[in-house]
Each structure stands twice: as structure tokens, then as C-alpha cells.
Amino acid sequence: MNAEILVVEDTPASLELLSQLLAHAGYTVRPALEGRMALRSAQASPPDLILLDVRMPGIDGYEVCRRLKDDPRTHDIPVIFLSALHEAGDKLKGFELGAVDYIAKPYQPEEVLARVRTHVELRQLQSRLEERVAERTAQLLDAQASLHESQSRLQELAGFLQTVREEERAGIARELHDELGQALTALRIDIGWLKEKASQLGPSVVERAEAAYSLVELTINAVRRISEGLRPGMLDVLGLAAAIEHHVSQYQERTGIACTLAMNREEFDIGEPLATAIFRVVQESLTNVARHAAAGWVSVQIDDGEDEIRLCVEDDGCGFDTTGHKKTFGLLGMQERVKILGGNIEIISHPGQGTRIEAHFPKDRERK
Template identity: 90%
Template sequence: MNAEILVVEDTPASLELLSQLLSQAGYTVRPALEGRMALRSAQASPPDLILLDVRMPGIDGYEVCRRLKADPRTRDIPVIFLSALREAGDKLKGFEFGAVDYIAKPYQPEEVLARVRTHVELRHLQSRLEERVGERTAQLLEAQACLQESQTRLQELAGFLQTVREEERSGIARELHDELGQALTALRIDLGWLKEKCGQLGPPVVQRAEAAYGLVERTISALRRISEGLRPGMLDVLGLAAAIEHHVSQFQERTGIACTLTMNREEFEIDEPLATAIFRLVQESLTNVARHAAAQHVAVRIEDGESEIRVRVDDDGCGFVTTSEKKTFGLLGMQERVKILGGRIEIVSQPGQGTRIDARLPKQQGESK
């Protein structure tokens, strides 16, 4: 077996005997007559195995082993002690210093070769294992880096899609309000004039005119509701606080669910993407309450802190199991929206105990506390 063995023995005859024995077995032998020479040799070029005599002048074998194990360059080299000391305490002392084996003198050549072969093979297996672990670790780190890069790209794409979605919503809302809304308003005015003028044509005509007028009124109301759902005009004109107040009021009126709103600012000095995200978070939370919670009361709280804004929505509804794999698109949308802005969101719920949605959004995008 192609392996290099450092033999440390202060008796020249014993050193020569061991060197011949190992050389004939196919090993490369590096002799050393005393401990300091052995340490310098091992540090300069670590061998595969060290055969180390215990009793030597200067520093003995135990001290040599201790220094070898204390040095990162040599601590993994297996050490086999050679000694005429046969007491169990001597052997235990050798193992305590880090030796892998202990051969008592006088020894049989076959025993020495067998033990050397075993530990050299173990050393080679350990080296190969460490190489495999290193390769797998490098592959894992590379895969993690690729995954992180993919996640970053996906998050950037998700943020871009959210921006595009809001822009499309804003465009559609403006078209509905400015074009279709104005046309319906004009039609309502004309129908109102016709309704007043067609009284002499008899009840059937009057009833048809009133029905048409009522249909236009309902259509305008529906148009306003749809337009506000797509992009609340108050958010752009009056700001986040007014838009939230209006939406909460409309939610309460539409659903009959009592809703309290608490804000520590009359207005929030934040940029448009964050304001939109907060409004959507409240909007989606209340939509989920209306659809799934069967709640009697909802509490919405918005707190503007030094570096982040906290949005919390609590309801006293039926709750749900948060560990379930089945999640609504509303919850997934909220989680993704908060994640895109570098924030954190916690959804706490249990069956029969209501639901709490607690989000913390950094004022500076990408800043996460």
C-alpha cells in the first residue's frame, strides 16, 4: 500500500528494524530519532501514520502526541504508540492524548503490520470521505446560491407584476370613472328629463322611464364600487388614512359587520408603493373576513413607527387551522405582497377563536427588521 509512515524511535537498532519491516511491506518510511525531529518532520510534510515510542530523551512520546494533536496541521494524523510500558494506565494515558492504538514491546512483526495496515486504510477512507463531504458541500453551496438567485429573481418578478397589476388597475379605474362614468351620468340626466316629459303618455311609459332611470342609477353605483375596488381615488387624492377610513366605512355598511379603525397618524408620510400595499393588505383582510370568517366584529389598527409600519387586523370569526396546506389566494397574496417589500407577516388563527393578521412593513424597501 502506498503510504508514508513516520517512525519515531530513539534506539537506532529498533528504528532500523521497524524501517526495514515497513519498507518490505511496501510503505515509505521516514525515520526520526527523537521527539523534536519528529514534530518538525510531521509539520513540514504530514505523513499518513506515525509510529511513536513513548520513552525518549528530551520530550517523551506523550508530549509529542499532545503537540501533534494541538496543531491543526498534524492533529488528524493517526498515532500508534510503541512502548515497553504494559500497565493499563499507560495505555489509557496514550489514548487520552489522542493515539488510535497502542503496541506493547516486544512486538510481533505481523502484529505491527496488521495494525499499521488497518489504520492506514482507515486514514485513507477518512480522507476520501472528507473529500466527498467537501465535494458535496461545495455542490450544496452552489445549489443554495442558485436557489437564492432564483428566489431573488422570482421576488423581483413578483414585485414587477404587482406594480404592473396596480398600474393596470389604475388605468381601468380611470377609464371606468372618466369615460363610462361620464357617459352614464349624461344618460341619467337625459332619462330624468324624459321621465318628466313623458307623463302625458300614460302610466306604462312613465313606468318604463322610471325603471330605465333606476337601472342607470344602480349601474352608476356599481361602476363606482368597481372603480373604487380597482383603485380607490381617495388614495391618490386624499392619501392613505382617508382611503382606509372610507374603505372601512363602506365595508361596515355593505356587510353589517362592526369594524373599528385605529391609526396613530392623521396622515402617513410614506411613498406610493408602500401606501398601496398597506391599503391592499387591509382590503384583502376585510374581504377574507366577509367571505369566510362569519365574524361579528373586526378591529383594524395601523401604527406608524420609527422605521416600520405595523398593520393589524383582528376578527372574532370562526377561525381556521393555519397549518393546513389549503390556503386562500387572499392570504397567499398578502404574504407575497409583504415579502416583496421586505416585511414580515404573521397569521394567527384557531377554529372558533378568530383570526389575527399582523404585518410589519419597513419604510425603506428592502429593509427588514
């Protein structure tokens, strides 16, 4: 059996006997006649097992064991005490110091070999287990690093897609407003002129002209509403505070849900990505309230702090079970927007107790 054993015995005859017994069994033996020699040997090259005599001149076996267990280099080496002592207190002291076994003098060769073989095998199993654990830990750390890198890339991609999406929505909104909106406005003017002239052609022509004029009015309003939903012009022209105030006012008028808005700034000195994210979270939160909450009131609060901006949207609606509720794309979209900017969002809701959505956006991340 390929294992190295340090035998510490102050009696030369006993040391020779143990060394020959173990060598014949296939072990590599390192003899030591006293404690200091044993400590230097173990620290220089840790063996697989130590057979340690208790009663020795100078440093006794108990002190050698204590020093071995205090040293990280030798702490895990199993120690078997060699002793003629038979008192239970002596054995207990050895086990308290970290010994794994006792071999009583006079030595019985079969007992010595059996105990040595058992603890050498345990030591080797422990070493292989530690190597396996270290190997699996390294694999796990590599996997975690790869996962973290993948998550970072996915987050960067999500941020890029959000930016592209906002730019696309802004482009569509401008086309609706500038091209389609202007064309419809010109058409409304022309139909208004025809309506004035149609009185000479009879009531039926006047009626058709008025219907066409009303249809153009409805279409203009629809285009304006769609354009504002895609990208509110106020967000680019007047800033976040004005855009939020206008959106909340229009929302209350359109849904009939009582809304309160509280902001601690007349305007927020933040960049376009953060302003867009806050507006979209407010927009999506209010949309969810109108669609699902059956609420009587909803409040929106935005607080601009030194290091972060806090947004809270709360309603008195029906609420839902957040643990078992299937998340909608709206909720997932809000969470992703906040996460991309390094923030965090919490959705608190219980059936029959309304819902509160609270998001925190770090300002330092936005400045980078």
C-alpha cells in the first residue's frame, strides 16, 4: 500500500520493531526518536499518517499532537497514539487534542496493521474526496463565471434592444405627427371649406360633408393619441415632469380613475435613457391598473434623491397573489427596464389589498 507513515517512538527497539512491521506491509516509514524531530519532519513533508508515542522526554506526545493540529500544514494528518496508559482520562485527552485512535503497548502486530490500514484508507479517501470537491468547485466557479458573462451580455443586448425600440417608436411617432397628422389637418381644412359650400347642393350633401369632417376629426385625435403612446412629444420637448403630469391627467380623464401625482422636483436633471425608463414604468403601471385592477384610485410618486430616484405607483384595486401569479410581458418589461439601468423593482400585492410597484433607479449608473 503506497502510503508514508511517520513513526515517533523514543525507545529504539520499539521504533525498529514498528518500522520493520510497517515496511514489510508495504508502507514507507520515516522514524523519529523524539518530538522536535517529528515536528520538523512532518512540517517539511506531511506524511499520510503519524504513529505517536505519548510518553517521551522533552516534548511529550500530547504537546506534539497539539502543535500538529495548530499548524495548517499538518492539521489534517491523522494521529494514532502509542501508549501503555490505560486510564480513560488519558485516552480522552488524546481524542480531545485531535487523535483518531490509540494503539496499546505491548504491540500486537495484527492490531497495529489493522488500525494503520483503516486510517490510511480513510485518509486516502478523504484526500480523493477533497480533490473531487476542489475539482467540482472549480468547475462550478467556471460555470458561474460563464453564466455571469452570459447574463451581462444578455443585459447589454436587452438594453440595446430597448434603445432601438425607443428610437423606432420615436421615428414612427414623428412620421405619424409630421406626415400623416399634417395631411389629415389639411384634409380637415378642405372638408370644412366644402361643408360651407355644400349648402347650395342640398341637405344630403351637407350631411355627408359633416360626417366626413367628423370622421377626419376622430382620425386626427386617434393619430395624436397613438403618436403620444409611442413617444410622448412632451418628454423630448418639456422633460420628464411635464410628460408625467400630462400623461396622468389624460389617463384620469380617459379611464375615470382618480389619480394623484406627487413629485419633489419641477423638473429632473437626468439623461434621456433614465427619463424614458421612468416614464415607461409609469405608463405600463397605469395601463395594468386600468386593465386588471378595477381600482377606484391610483397614486404616482417620484422622489429625486441625492443618489437615486424612487418611483412608486400604488392603487386600491383587487390585487393579486405575487407568488403564484403568472407575470405578464408588461411586468417583465418593467423589471427589465429597471434592471438594465442597475436599479431594482419590487411588486407588492395581495388579493383584495391593492398593488404597489416601487422602483429605485441609481443616478450614478445613469451618469456613466
